[in-house]
Amino acid sequence: MNREELIQTLVNAKWYDLTQALSIFTPPWPGEMPLQIHFFKRLTGAWGGGQGANGQLIEWSNNTGTHLVGPRAFHSGMRAISDIPLTDLSGPGVIVDISDAVSDYSLYTPEMIMERADVREGDILIINTGYHKYGWDQPDVYNEQAQGGIENKEFGYYLRHPG
Known part of the structure; x- marks a missing residue:
């Protein structure tokens, strides 16, 4: 495919944004460090002729939010993301x-997927289990049996998620 064909393909493609919002409330993978933001400098715009400045340290574990996990994460002899x-x-x-x-x-199972869609070799497959409703940035899920009547979303999202 030449450059012009590639550009035309990209222009005509239907794009899906799979990113999730990132904040201090984004849950990390269980047992890993959550996102932390440390503000160490704040200078308002009135200082230095109208020039302000902010200084922050941002740290989080690599399994937080939207990310791509490469084969090397599971076996050191496999391909890296790069x-x-x-x-x-x-x-x-x-x-x-x-x-x-x-x-x-x-x-x-593969049968459950194949009876609902025509999946071919090389296709990128996105499976909607419905469990996105337990995402931290989604409205509360009410459950009479849950403590306080509101579902602990991490249990739904991480533990009970079908797989």
Whole structure:
């Protein structure tokens, strides 16, 4: 594909933004450090001829928020993120909604996906389990059996999520 064909493909593509908001409330992977922001300098615009300045230290574990996990995270002999060409991270995709077929702790199968969508070799597959409702940035989930009547979202998102 030449440059012009690539540009035309990108212009005509349907794009999906999968990013999640990042804040001090974004839960890290269980057991890892949450996002921390330390402000150490704040100079308002009235100082120095109208020039203000802010200084911050931002630290968080690498498994917080939207991120890509490469094969090397699981085996030291595998490819690093920098070794993965962008062409491997883009292409035809299929979104499959299996939210009506899964529940807490359940397992989903290739058959469940294939009966709902035409997935072909090389497709990028996005599976909607419905468990995004437990995301930290989503409205509260009410549950009469939960302490205080509001679901602990981390249990829903991390522990009970089907897989």
